[in-house]
Amino acid sequence: MKSITMKWMLAMVVLLTLLIGSMILVNSIFLEDYYIFKTKATFVKEYEELLEEYRGISDRKFLDILRRRNSDNGYKYLVVNEKYDIVLSSAPEFKEGNRLHLSKFQKEFMKKNEKELTDGKVFYQALKRDDSKQYDITLVAQLRKDHFLLIAQPLQQVSENVAIANDFILMIGIGILIIGVIIANYMSRRIVRPILEITEITSKIANLDFSERYHGTLKDEVGILGKSINRISEKLHSTISDLKHTNTDLQKELQLQKRFLASVSHEFKTPVGLIRGYTESLHLGMAKDKEEAQEFTSIILQETDHLNRLISDIIFLMHIDSGIFQMNMKGFDLAISIQGVVNKFSQMPSEKSFELSVETPSKLQVCGDEGRLIQVLENLISNGIRHVSPGGILQLTANQKNNLVKVEIYNSGKQIPKEHLPHLFNAFYSAQDSRSRNNSGTGLGLSIVNSIIQKHRGECGVFNRADGVVFWFTLPTSNDKC
Incomplete structure (x- = not known):
């Protein structure tokens, strides 16, 4: 670790030495040109704006503009004629009509570049004052055919211009800081950080925390080690997650089995109790006459049938x-099966009168186990008959949309409370006004419907209407696999 740190420090010292030397060299050679370059755009923009304002106005108004701008930015403005006499000046002591002479260094510069100025060229550079070490940053350009505009700003020697120097040094310092941070970060990531990161990841893996991953891009031995740690972490996480998921499923399965056994025990208790009670009554000769004995026997047979249906379900x-139950999947016409089931129920005697109607297309080709789907239809129609209102309607409708066939069984009558709707397809669901069970049902009919439909990759459900209840299920249409 010490060797790595020393290498990192040596690299940083060399880098900073090179950067500081570069900064001193750049500061010594280029600062003056940099400042002039930095202010050029401002001067040119100032000239272009004044050139635009000068058109169509009097000298008096233009003088006011020059003085106002002088007050705002501190620049010195001069308008000179072709004889290099000052026509207008932003200086407060200047009076219109005066003819002042241009400074010698400015006049010489204009004479030297007279032809270019006349041709419209804009000159921008630092001019040294007469007998002085000070400079003026000056822009000279043609204002009109016989007039020229000078915009000047006094400039002390660059070495004394602290503000500009500080600005320049600040920029270099920021560059050094950024480069230093980048190099330091790179060195840390390259040499130290990957090892520390892998160490932290392995510590978390030891504590069964697999959330962290190695994200390095190195292709050396450290990178290979990091990727190996990632694979180990992912494999362990996957294995432990599968074990947890399996354990959770087992716990849920155990709870379901416990509830199922409790429900089965409860369902068996009533018919067994009735059978035992009436059997003891017959055994003890408690029947008053032959008719009462036959009534006892009839109840015993009914409860025996109920137990038989319950056991079968x-x-x-x-x-x-x-998971080993196999459906006999094939393509068949569900419309024919629906009509056969409806005909069967229409011929069966019923304790209450109601209207049974069917609305289906002439053909509904589906893929499924015909026998089991007939069982679904019988369960739902039986459920509807038990709850249809006297003189009401039991209506079965079926239609096809895209690749699905939807069947609905509607019965007029009381609605089902909303809190019971999500649970009606649970085995032995017990609630007041529940549609999944009653005296003649086993409490498993709707649960069987749900299981069969799921095996067909369909869906089933129930919803209330204003005057009744609708049970429904969907099936995929016939395809090449059938």
Whole structure:
């Protein structure tokens, strides 16, 4: 670690020495030209604005403009004629009509460049004053055919111009700082930081924290090590996540099994209790006459049938949820199956009168297990018959949209409370006014419907209407796989 630090320090010393030497060299050679260059754009813009304002106005108004600008920016403005006499000056002591003579160094400069000035060339440079070490930054350009504009700003020697020098040094200093930070960061990332980063990552992995990754771009041994650590972290994280997920699923499965067993026990208790009670009554000869004995026997048979249906439904649910249940998938016309189920129910006697109607296309080609889908239709229609209002309507509609067939079973009657709707397809769901169970049902009909439809890659649900309830399910249409 000490060797790496020494190398880093040596690199920084060499770099800073080179940068400081470069700064001194640049400061000594180029600062004057830099300042002149920096102010050139301002002077040229000033000249262009004055040239535009000068057109069409009197000398008096133009003098006012020059003095106002002098007050704002401190520049000295002179308008001279072809004889190099001062016609207008922003100096407060100047009076219109006076003819002042131009300074010798300015006059010599204009005479030297008279032809270029007449041709419209703009001159901008530092002019040394007469018998002085001081300079004026001066812009000289033609204002009109026989008049020229001079814009001047006094400039002390560059070495004494602290403000400009500080500005320049600040810029160089910022450059040095930026470069130094970049180099320091690079050296740290290149040599020290990747190792420290890998060390931190491995410490977190040891504590089963796999959130961090090595993001270095090095292709040397350190980079290879970092990528290997990433692969180890990802593999461990994936394995542990899978184990946690599996454990969570097992816990949920155990809870479901516990609730299922509790529900099954509850469902068995009532019919078993009735069978035992009426059997004991018959055994003890408590029936008053033959008719009452037959009534007891009839109740025992009904409850036995109920237990048989309940056991069959439980076995079917366990079979379909086991993952080994196989559907006999094929393409068939669901419209024919719907009509067959409706015809079956229309011929069955019912304790209450209602209107049974069907609205389906002439053909509904779907992909599925026809026998199981008939079971779905029978369960939903039976559920609807049990809850249709006396003299009401039980309506089955089916239609196709895109690659889905949707079937709806509507029955007029009471709505289902909203809080029960999401749970109706749960096995043995028990709630007041629940549609999933009643005295003649097992409480598993809608759960069986849900399992069968899911095996067909479809969906099912229920919603209320103003005058009743609608159960629905969807199926994919027939395709090449059927």
